[in-house]
Amino acid sequence: MTQPEALRQLLEAIAQGQISPQSAFEKLKYLEFEPVDEFAKVDHHRSLRTGFPEVIWGPGKTVEQIVAIMRAMRDRTPVVMATRIEPDVAQHIRAALPAALYFEAAKICALVPMNLQPQHPGIMGILTAGTADLPVAEEAAITAELSGFNVLRLWDVGVAGIHRLLRHRDVVAQADVLIVVAGMEGALPSVVAGFSDVPIVAVPTSVGYGANFGGVSALLTMLNSCATGIGVVNIDNGFGAAMLAGQILRTAQRLQAKSDRP
Template structure:
Protein backbone atom coordinates (compact mmCIF):
# COMPACT_ATOMS: atom_id res chain seq x y z
CA UNK A 1 0.00 0.00 0.00
CA UNK A 2 3.03 2.28 0.00
CA UNK A 3 3.16 2.21 -3.80
CA UNK A 4 1.40 5.21 -5.39
CA UNK A 5 -0.50 3.00 -7.85
CA UNK A 6 -1.82 0.76 -5.07
CA UNK A 7 -2.87 3.71 -2.93
CA UNK A 8 -4.72 5.32 -5.86
CA UNK A 9 -6.52 2.03 -6.57
CA UNK A 10 -7.61 1.76 -2.94
CA UNK A 11 -8.95 5.32 -2.88
CA UNK A 12 -10.81 4.77 -6.14
CA UNK A 13 -12.31 1.55 -4.74
CA UNK A 14 -13.56 3.46 -1.67
CA UNK A 15 -14.97 6.22 -3.87
CA UNK A 16 -16.92 3.68 -5.94
CA UNK A 17 -18.18 1.79 -2.92
CA UNK A 18 -16.21 -1.37 -3.67
CA UNK A 19 -14.24 -1.14 -0.41
CA UNK A 20 -15.57 0.07 2.91
CA UNK A 21 -13.80 2.90 4.77
CA UNK A 22 -13.13 0.48 7.62
CA UNK A 23 -11.25 -1.93 5.35
CA UNK A 24 -9.31 0.96 3.81
CA UNK A 25 -8.41 2.27 7.26
CA UNK A 26 -7.09 -1.15 8.24
CA UNK A 27 -4.90 -1.16 5.11
CA UNK A 28 -3.52 2.29 5.87
CA UNK A 29 -3.12 2.17 9.64
CA UNK A 30 0.61 1.37 9.46
CA UNK A 31 1.30 3.65 6.51
CA UNK A 32 3.47 6.14 8.41
CA UNK A 33 5.86 3.63 9.99
CA UNK A 34 5.95 0.17 11.49
CA UNK A 35 7.99 -0.94 14.49
CA UNK A 36 10.27 -3.95 14.22
CA UNK A 37 10.94 -5.22 17.73
CA UNK A 38 12.37 -2.42 19.83
CA UNK A 39 15.25 -1.59 17.49
CA UNK A 40 13.75 -0.18 14.26
CA UNK A 41 10.84 1.80 12.85
CA UNK A 42 10.33 1.23 9.13
CA UNK A 43 9.29 4.32 7.19
CA UNK A 44 6.76 2.79 4.78
CA UNK A 45 5.59 6.26 3.73
CA UNK A 46 8.96 7.29 2.31
CA UNK A 47 8.32 6.10 -1.24
CA UNK A 48 5.08 8.09 -1.40
CA UNK A 49 6.86 11.22 -0.16
CA UNK A 50 10.14 11.01 -2.02
CA UNK A 51 9.78 8.40 -4.77
CA UNK A 52 12.37 6.09 -3.19
CA UNK A 53 11.70 3.46 -0.50
CA UNK A 54 13.70 3.24 2.70
CA UNK A 55 16.99 1.37 2.38
CA UNK A 56 18.74 -0.57 5.15
CA UNK A 57 22.14 0.65 6.29
CA UNK A 58 24.02 -2.56 7.12
CA UNK A 59 26.93 -1.56 9.40
CA UNK A 60 26.06 -1.54 13.08
CA UNK A 61 23.13 -3.92 12.68
CA UNK A 62 23.25 -7.62 13.49
CA UNK A 63 22.31 -10.13 10.78
CA UNK A 64 19.20 -11.02 12.77
CA UNK A 65 18.11 -7.37 12.89
CA UNK A 66 18.67 -6.96 9.15
CA UNK A 67 16.69 -10.14 8.45
CA UNK A 68 13.77 -9.00 10.60
CA UNK A 69 13.69 -5.58 8.92
CA UNK A 70 13.75 -7.19 5.47
CA UNK A 71 10.89 -9.52 6.42
CA UNK A 72 8.71 -6.51 7.28
CA UNK A 73 9.74 -4.42 4.28
CA UNK A 74 9.20 -7.16 1.70
CA UNK A 75 5.49 -7.16 2.55
CA UNK A 76 5.21 -3.55 1.35
CA UNK A 77 7.61 -3.07 -1.53
CA UNK A 78 8.85 -5.10 -4.50
CA UNK A 79 12.51 -4.21 -3.91
CA UNK A 80 14.22 -4.33 -0.51
CA UNK A 81 17.84 -3.23 -0.37
CA UNK A 82 20.57 -3.27 2.28
CA UNK A 83 23.90 -1.50 1.73
CA UNK A 84 27.44 -2.12 3.01
CA UNK A 85 26.86 -5.81 3.62
CA UNK A 86 30.10 -7.77 3.98
CA UNK A 87 30.31 -11.27 2.50
CA UNK A 88 30.34 -12.99 5.89
CA UNK A 89 27.15 -11.16 6.88
CA UNK A 90 25.54 -12.18 3.59
CA UNK A 91 26.42 -15.82 4.29
CA UNK A 92 24.35 -15.60 7.46
CA UNK A 93 21.55 -13.57 5.88
CA UNK A 94 20.96 -15.94 2.96
CA UNK A 95 20.00 -18.63 5.49
CA UNK A 96 17.45 -16.31 7.08
CA UNK A 97 16.01 -14.42 4.08
CA UNK A 98 14.36 -16.21 1.17
CA UNK A 99 15.32 -15.13 -2.35
CA UNK A 100 18.16 -12.82 -1.28
CA UNK A 101 20.55 -11.57 -3.98
CA UNK A 102 24.08 -10.37 -3.29
CA UNK A 103 26.03 -7.89 -5.39
CA UNK A 104 29.47 -8.62 -4.01
CA UNK A 105 31.48 -5.72 -5.42
CA UNK A 106 28.80 -3.17 -4.45
CA UNK A 107 28.26 -4.90 -1.07
CA UNK A 108 24.50 -4.69 -1.56
CA UNK A 109 21.93 -7.32 -0.59
CA UNK A 110 18.52 -7.14 -2.22
CA UNK A 111 15.19 -8.86 -2.47
CA UNK A 112 14.16 -8.05 -6.03
CA UNK A 113 12.72 -9.57 -9.20
CA UNK A 114 15.34 -11.36 -11.35
CA UNK A 115 14.91 -8.69 -14.03
CA UNK A 116 13.99 -5.11 -13.21
CA UNK A 117 12.68 -3.21 -16.20
CA UNK A 118 13.61 0.50 -16.23
CA UNK A 119 10.64 2.60 -15.10
CA UNK A 120 12.06 6.04 -15.90
CA UNK A 121 13.30 7.80 -18.99
CA UNK A 122 16.91 8.87 -19.26
CA UNK A 123 20.26 7.20 -18.67
CA UNK A 124 22.65 7.56 -15.75
CA UNK A 125 26.29 7.33 -16.80
CA UNK A 126 28.71 6.17 -14.10
CA UNK A 127 32.47 6.66 -14.47
CA UNK A 128 35.26 5.47 -12.20
CA UNK A 129 38.73 6.97 -12.22
CA UNK A 130 40.47 3.74 -11.21
CA UNK A 131 39.80 0.08 -10.57
CA UNK A 132 40.14 0.66 -6.82
CA UNK A 133 37.13 3.02 -6.99
CA UNK A 134 34.86 0.27 -8.34
CA UNK A 135 33.16 -0.72 -5.05
CA UNK A 136 31.78 2.82 -4.68
CA UNK A 137 30.97 3.10 -8.38
CA UNK A 138 29.16 -0.26 -8.33
CA UNK A 139 27.23 0.78 -5.23
CA UNK A 140 25.92 3.69 -7.29
CA UNK A 141 25.23 1.53 -10.34
CA UNK A 142 23.38 -1.24 -8.50
CA UNK A 143 21.37 1.26 -6.46
CA UNK A 144 20.27 3.05 -9.63
CA UNK A 145 19.34 -0.18 -11.41
CA UNK A 146 17.38 -1.52 -8.44
CA UNK A 147 15.54 1.83 -8.36
CA UNK A 148 14.42 1.41 -11.97
CA UNK A 149 16.94 3.52 -13.90
CA UNK A 150 19.07 2.70 -16.94
CA UNK A 151 22.80 2.74 -16.28
CA UNK A 152 25.87 2.96 -18.52
CA UNK A 153 29.19 2.03 -16.88
CA UNK A 154 32.66 3.25 -17.86
CA UNK A 155 35.51 2.11 -15.61
CA UNK A 156 39.16 3.07 -15.19
CA UNK A 157 39.25 6.34 -17.15
CA UNK A 158 41.15 8.54 -14.70
CA UNK A 159 43.18 11.60 -15.61
CA UNK A 160 46.52 9.77 -15.41
CA UNK A 161 45.62 8.42 -18.86
CA UNK A 162 43.18 11.00 -20.16
CA UNK A 163 43.06 9.39 -23.62
CA UNK A 164 40.99 6.58 -22.09
CA UNK A 165 38.26 9.09 -21.29
CA UNK A 166 38.53 11.03 -24.53
CA UNK A 167 38.15 7.88 -26.61
CA UNK A 168 34.77 7.36 -24.92
CA UNK A 169 33.33 10.82 -25.55
CA UNK A 170 30.29 9.18 -27.12
CA UNK A 171 29.17 7.93 -23.69
CA UNK A 172 29.37 11.43 -22.20
CA UNK A 173 27.17 12.66 -25.04
CA UNK A 174 24.58 9.87 -24.78
CA UNK A 175 23.62 10.03 -21.09
CA UNK A 176 21.43 12.47 -19.15
CA UNK A 177 23.25 12.70 -15.83
CA UNK A 178 26.75 11.59 -14.86
CA UNK A 179 28.12 10.15 -11.64
CA UNK A 180 31.92 10.44 -11.54
CA UNK A 181 33.77 8.46 -8.87
CA UNK A 182 37.42 9.26 -8.09
CA UNK A 183 39.97 8.99 -5.31
CA UNK A 184 43.61 10.18 -5.21
CA UNK A 185 43.50 13.89 -6.17
CA UNK A 186 39.89 13.68 -7.43
CA UNK A 187 40.36 15.63 -10.68
CA UNK A 188 38.19 13.50 -12.96
CA UNK A 189 34.79 15.18 -12.26
CA UNK A 190 36.18 18.59 -13.25
CA UNK A 191 37.48 17.20 -16.54
CA UNK A 192 34.20 15.43 -17.27
CA UNK A 193 32.12 18.51 -16.43
CA UNK A 194 34.18 20.47 -18.94
CA UNK A 195 33.19 18.02 -21.66
CA UNK A 196 29.58 17.09 -20.84
CA UNK A 197 26.36 19.07 -21.20
CA UNK A 198 24.50 17.30 -18.35
CA UNK A 199 24.66 17.49 -14.53
CA UNK A 200 27.75 15.86 -12.99
CA UNK A 201 27.61 14.30 -9.53
CA UNK A 202 31.09 13.90 -8.07
CA UNK A 203 31.85 11.13 -5.58
CA UNK A 204 35.17 11.28 -3.73
CA UNK A 205 36.52 7.95 -2.51
CA UNK A 206 38.84 7.11 0.34
CA UNK A 207 41.35 5.57 -2.11
CA UNK A 208 44.76 7.24 -2.07
CA UNK A 209 48.07 7.69 -0.29
CA UNK A 210 48.35 9.22 3.16
CA UNK A 211 48.03 12.84 2.07
CA UNK A 212 44.61 12.12 0.60
CA UNK A 213 43.45 11.88 4.24
CA UNK A 214 40.96 9.10 3.63
CA UNK A 215 39.17 10.95 0.82
CA UNK A 216 39.34 14.50 2.18
CA UNK A 217 41.76 15.63 -0.56
CA UNK A 218 39.53 14.54 -3.48
CA UNK A 219 36.48 15.91 -1.65
CA UNK A 220 38.08 19.36 -1.45
CA UNK A 221 39.23 19.16 -5.07
CA UNK A 222 35.67 18.42 -6.19
CA UNK A 223 34.17 21.15 -4.02
CA UNK A 224 36.65 23.60 -5.55
CA UNK A 225 36.06 22.50 -9.13
CA UNK A 226 36.51 25.24 -11.70
CA UNK A 227 33.99 23.50 -13.97
CA UNK A 228 30.35 24.54 -13.65
CA UNK A 229 27.52 22.13 -12.96
CA UNK A 230 29.28 19.81 -10.49
CA UNK A 231 27.48 18.62 -7.36
CA UNK A 232 29.42 16.72 -4.69
CA UNK A 233 28.28 14.03 -2.28
CA UNK A 234 30.06 12.63 0.76
CA UNK A 235 33.16 10.43 0.67
CA UNK A 236 32.42 6.90 -0.64
CA UNK A 237 28.69 7.71 -0.91
CA UNK A 238 27.81 5.90 -4.12
CA UNK A 239 24.30 5.25 -2.81
CA UNK A 240 23.61 8.95 -2.24
CA UNK A 241 24.92 9.82 -5.70
CA UNK A 242 22.55 7.31 -7.32
CA UNK A 243 19.54 8.65 -5.45
CA UNK A 244 20.42 12.22 -6.42
CA UNK A 245 20.84 11.22 -10.08
CA UNK A 246 17.48 9.49 -9.92
CA UNK A 247 15.81 12.56 -8.45
CA UNK A 248 17.19 14.68 -11.29
CA UNK A 249 15.71 12.33 -13.90
CA UNK A 250 12.38 12.06 -12.08
CA UNK A 251 12.16 15.85 -11.87
CA UNK A 252 12.76 16.08 -15.62
CA UNK A 253 9.72 13.84 -16.15
CA UNK A 254 7.57 16.12 -14.00
CA UNK A 255 8.57 19.16 -16.06
CA UNK A 256 7.45 17.67 -19.36
Protein backbone atom coordinates (compact mmCIF):
# COMPACT_ATOMS: atom_id res chain seq x y z
CA MET A 1 0.00 0.00 0.00
CA THR A 2 1.35 3.43 -0.88
CA GLN A 3 1.42 6.19 1.71
CA PRO A 4 -1.29 8.30 -0.03
CA GLU A 5 -3.60 5.27 0.00
CA ALA A 6 -2.82 4.62 3.69
CA LEU A 7 -3.59 8.25 4.53
CA ARG A 8 -6.86 8.14 2.62
CA GLN A 9 -7.93 4.94 4.42
CA LEU A 10 -7.04 6.47 7.77
CA LEU A 11 -9.17 9.55 7.11
CA GLU A 12 -12.07 7.37 5.98
CA ALA A 13 -11.75 5.28 9.16
CA ILE A 14 -11.96 8.43 11.29
CA ALA A 15 -15.04 9.65 9.37
CA GLN A 16 -16.76 6.28 9.86
CA GLY A 17 -15.90 6.10 13.56
CA GLN A 18 -13.70 3.04 13.13
CA ILE A 19 -10.73 4.72 14.78
CA SER A 20 -10.52 7.40 17.45
CA PRO A 21 -8.97 10.81 16.80
CA GLN A 22 -6.31 10.03 19.41
CA SER A 23 -5.34 6.79 17.68
CA ALA A 24 -5.23 8.60 14.37
CA PHE A 25 -3.03 11.26 15.92
CA GLU A 26 -0.55 8.59 17.02
CA LYS A 27 -0.45 7.20 13.48
CA LEU A 28 0.00 10.67 11.96
CA LYS A 29 2.55 11.86 14.51
CA TYR A 30 5.50 10.95 12.29
CA LEU A 31 3.85 11.40 8.91
CA GLU A 32 6.02 14.37 7.95
CA PHE A 33 9.30 13.01 9.29
CA GLU A 34 10.44 10.66 12.03
CA PRO A 35 13.59 11.11 14.11
CA VAL A 36 15.80 8.02 14.31
CA ASP A 37 17.95 8.42 17.39
CA GLU A 38 20.00 11.59 16.87
CA PHE A 39 21.50 10.78 13.46
CA ALA A 40 18.58 10.79 11.00
CA LYS A 41 15.15 12.23 10.24
CA VAL A 42 13.25 9.91 7.92
CA ASP A 43 11.15 11.84 5.40
CA HIS A 44 7.89 9.83 5.34
CA HIS A 45 6.18 12.67 3.49
CA ARG A 46 8.39 12.45 0.41
CA SER A 47 6.22 9.97 -1.46
CA LEU A 48 3.22 12.30 -1.02
CA ARG A 49 5.21 15.18 -2.52
CA THR A 50 7.19 13.46 -5.27
CA GLY A 51 5.63 10.04 -5.84
CA PHE A 52 8.81 8.25 -4.71
CA PRO A 53 9.76 7.38 -1.12
CA GLU A 54 13.03 8.39 0.49
CA VAL A 55 15.99 6.16 -0.40
CA ILE A 56 18.91 5.53 1.93
CA TRP A 57 22.39 6.55 0.75
CA GLY A 58 24.68 3.87 2.16
CA PRO A 59 28.24 5.30 2.10
CA GLY A 60 29.23 7.19 5.23
CA LYS A 61 26.66 5.44 7.42
CA THR A 62 27.36 2.63 9.86
CA VAL A 63 25.57 -0.70 9.53
CA GLU A 64 23.66 0.09 12.71
CA GLN A 65 22.46 3.41 11.30
CA ILE A 66 21.33 1.85 8.01
CA VAL A 67 19.46 -0.92 9.85
CA ALA A 68 17.75 1.56 12.18
CA ILE A 69 16.60 3.72 9.26
CA MET A 70 15.33 0.69 7.34
CA ARG A 71 13.36 -0.42 10.38
CA ALA A 72 11.82 3.03 10.74
CA MET A 73 10.75 3.00 7.10
CA ARG A 74 9.52 -0.57 6.63
CA ASP A 75 6.01 0.00 8.03
CA ARG A 76 5.49 3.24 6.11
CA THR A 77 6.50 2.39 2.55
CA PRO A 78 6.12 -0.78 0.46
CA VAL A 79 9.80 -0.80 -0.59
CA VAL A 80 12.76 0.28 1.53
CA MET A 81 15.92 0.72 -0.49
CA ALA A 82 19.53 1.46 0.45
CA THR A 83 22.01 2.23 -2.34
CA ARG A 84 25.78 1.81 -2.74
CA ILE A 85 25.90 -1.03 -0.23
CA GLU A 86 29.09 -3.10 -0.38
CA PRO A 87 28.81 -6.91 -0.01
CA ASP A 88 30.31 -7.01 3.49
CA VAL A 89 27.90 -4.30 4.67
CA ALA A 90 24.99 -6.14 3.07
CA GLN A 91 25.93 -9.29 4.97
CA HIS A 92 25.62 -7.45 8.29
CA ILE A 93 22.36 -5.78 7.25
CA ARG A 94 20.83 -9.12 6.33
CA ALA A 95 21.95 -10.60 9.64
CA ALA A 96 19.90 -7.90 11.40
CA LEU A 97 17.08 -7.88 8.82
CA PRO A 98 16.77 -11.41 7.37
CA ALA A 99 14.00 -10.32 5.00
CA ALA A 100 16.33 -7.89 3.22
CA LEU A 101 17.37 -8.73 -0.33
CA TYR A 102 20.78 -7.84 -1.76
CA PHE A 103 21.20 -7.06 -5.45
CA GLU A 104 24.97 -7.40 -5.67
CA ALA A 105 25.52 -6.06 -9.20
CA ALA A 106 23.52 -2.93 -8.34
CA LYS A 107 24.86 -2.71 -4.75
CA ILE A 108 21.31 -2.19 -3.51
CA CYS A 109 19.88 -3.69 -0.32
CA ALA A 110 16.10 -3.61 -0.03
CA LEU A 111 13.04 -4.73 1.88
CA VAL A 112 10.54 -5.74 -0.78
CA PRO A 113 6.99 -7.16 -0.57
CA MET A 114 6.52 -10.69 -1.85
CA ASN A 115 3.99 -9.63 -4.50
CA LEU A 116 5.87 -6.66 -5.94
CA GLN A 117 4.51 -5.97 -9.43
CA PRO A 118 4.99 -3.15 -11.96
CA GLN A 119 2.62 -0.30 -11.11
CA HIS A 120 3.23 2.07 -14.01
CA PRO A 121 2.59 1.64 -17.72
CA GLY A 122 5.36 2.02 -20.23
CA ILE A 123 8.78 0.44 -20.67
CA MET A 124 12.06 1.86 -19.43
CA GLY A 125 14.84 0.66 -21.71
CA ILE A 126 18.39 0.59 -20.31
CA LEU A 127 21.40 0.23 -22.61
CA THR A 128 25.10 -0.04 -21.87
CA ALA A 129 28.04 0.62 -24.15
CA GLY A 130 30.12 -2.11 -22.50
CA THR A 131 30.09 -4.81 -19.87
CA ALA A 132 32.15 -2.62 -17.53
CA ASP A 133 29.21 -0.20 -17.37
CA LEU A 134 26.93 -2.85 -15.86
CA PRO A 135 27.18 -1.80 -12.19
CA VAL A 136 25.80 1.66 -13.01
CA ALA A 137 23.20 0.24 -15.37
CA GLU A 138 22.06 -2.37 -12.85
CA GLU A 139 21.73 0.34 -10.21
CA ALA A 140 19.35 2.08 -12.59
CA ALA A 141 17.52 -1.13 -13.50
CA ILE A 142 16.97 -2.38 -9.95
CA THR A 143 15.98 1.11 -8.75
CA ALA A 144 13.40 1.29 -11.53
CA GLU A 145 12.02 -2.19 -10.89
CA LEU A 146 11.73 -1.60 -7.14
CA SER A 147 9.92 1.66 -7.95
CA GLY A 148 7.29 -0.19 -9.97
CA PHE A 149 8.49 0.18 -13.57
CA ASN A 150 8.89 -2.33 -16.38
CA VAL A 151 12.55 -2.53 -17.41
CA LEU A 152 14.08 -3.77 -20.65
CA ARG A 153 17.83 -4.44 -20.53
CA LEU A 154 20.23 -4.36 -23.49
CA TRP A 155 23.90 -4.71 -22.56
CA ASP A 156 27.19 -4.28 -24.46
CA VAL A 157 26.00 -2.48 -27.60
CA GLY A 158 28.60 0.31 -27.75
CA VAL A 159 29.81 2.19 -30.80
CA ALA A 160 33.02 0.15 -31.08
CA GLY A 161 30.80 -2.51 -32.65
CA ILE A 162 27.88 -0.49 -33.94
CA HIS A 163 26.36 -3.52 -35.67
CA ARG A 164 25.43 -4.91 -32.22
CA LEU A 165 23.22 -1.90 -31.58
CA LEU A 166 21.72 -1.83 -35.06
CA ARG A 167 20.90 -5.54 -34.81
CA HIS A 168 18.72 -4.70 -31.78
CA ARG A 169 16.94 -1.62 -33.10
CA ASP A 170 13.61 -3.42 -32.73
CA VAL A 171 14.33 -3.95 -29.03
CA VAL A 172 15.22 -0.27 -28.57
CA ALA A 173 12.00 0.70 -30.33
CA GLN A 174 9.92 -1.03 -27.63
CA ALA A 175 11.02 1.46 -24.96
CA ASP A 176 9.05 4.56 -23.98
CA VAL A 177 12.08 6.18 -22.33
CA LEU A 178 15.73 5.17 -22.61
CA ILE A 179 18.61 5.25 -20.18
CA VAL A 180 21.91 4.99 -22.04
CA VAL A 181 25.01 4.24 -19.96
CA ALA A 182 28.50 4.70 -21.40
CA GLY A 183 32.07 5.38 -20.36
CA MET A 184 35.20 5.97 -22.47
CA GLU A 185 34.25 8.75 -24.92
CA GLY A 186 30.52 8.46 -24.11
CA ALA A 187 29.24 8.47 -27.69
CA LEU A 188 26.44 5.91 -27.39
CA PRO A 189 23.62 8.28 -26.26
CA SER A 190 24.14 10.49 -29.32
CA VAL A 191 23.97 7.49 -31.64
CA VAL A 192 20.84 6.12 -29.99
CA ALA A 193 19.18 9.55 -30.04
CA GLY A 194 19.78 9.71 -33.78
CA PHE A 195 17.22 6.97 -34.46
CA SER A 196 14.98 7.05 -31.38
CA ASP A 197 11.82 9.12 -30.86
CA VAL A 198 11.67 8.88 -27.03
CA PRO A 199 13.42 10.87 -24.27
CA ILE A 200 16.94 9.70 -23.47
CA VAL A 201 18.66 9.92 -20.10
CA ALA A 202 22.41 9.69 -20.64
CA VAL A 203 24.64 8.39 -17.85
CA PRO A 204 28.41 8.86 -18.11
CA THR A 205 30.46 6.29 -16.22
CA SER A 206 33.95 6.51 -14.78
CA VAL A 207 35.04 3.61 -17.01
CA GLY A 208 37.95 4.53 -19.27
CA TYR A 209 41.66 5.19 -19.64
CA GLY A 210 43.50 8.09 -18.02
CA ALA A 211 42.29 10.79 -20.40
CA ASN A 212 38.75 9.76 -19.52
CA PHE A 213 39.38 11.71 -16.29
CA GLY A 214 37.14 9.47 -14.23
CA GLY A 215 34.13 9.97 -16.49
CA VAL A 216 34.54 13.69 -17.22
CA SER A 217 35.26 13.09 -20.92
CA ALA A 218 32.09 10.99 -21.30
CA LEU A 219 30.11 13.62 -19.37
CA LEU A 220 31.31 16.42 -21.66
CA THR A 221 30.58 14.38 -24.79
CA MET A 222 27.02 13.80 -23.64
CA LEU A 223 26.52 17.44 -22.66
CA ASN A 224 27.83 18.53 -26.07
CA SER A 225 25.77 16.05 -28.09
CA CYS A 226 24.39 17.35 -31.37
CA ALA A 227 21.47 14.91 -31.05
CA THR A 228 18.27 16.27 -29.52
CA GLY A 229 16.16 14.90 -26.69
CA ILE A 230 19.04 13.96 -24.38
CA GLY A 231 19.22 14.79 -20.69
CA VAL A 232 22.42 14.04 -18.79
CA VAL A 233 22.86 13.01 -15.15
CA ASN A 234 26.05 12.95 -13.12
CA ILE A 235 28.88 10.45 -13.47
CA ASP A 236 27.94 6.90 -12.35
CA ASN A 237 24.50 8.12 -11.23
CA GLY A 238 22.36 5.14 -12.21
CA PHE A 239 19.94 5.84 -9.37
CA GLY A 240 19.34 9.42 -10.52
CA ALA A 241 18.83 8.26 -14.10
CA ALA A 242 16.14 5.81 -13.00
CA MET A 243 14.37 8.50 -10.98
CA LEU A 244 14.37 10.92 -13.93
CA ALA A 245 13.19 8.28 -16.40
CA GLY A 246 10.52 7.23 -13.91
CA GLN A 247 9.26 10.79 -13.60
CA ILE A 248 9.02 11.00 -17.39
CA LEU A 249 6.87 7.86 -17.52
CA ARG A 250 4.73 8.99 -14.60
CA THR A 251 4.17 12.37 -16.27
CA ALA A 252 3.00 10.62 -19.41
CA GLN A 253 0.67 8.49 -17.27
CA ARG A 254 -0.74 11.58 -15.58
CA LEU A 255 -1.31 13.38 -18.89
CA GLN A 256 -3.08 10.31 -20.26
CA ALA A 257 -5.33 10.20 -17.19
CA LYS A 258 -6.23 13.87 -17.72
CA SER A 259 -7.10 13.29 -21.36
CA ASP A 260 -9.34 10.35 -20.40
CA ARG A 261 -11.47 12.47 -18.09
CA PRO A 262 -14.88 13.50 -19.44
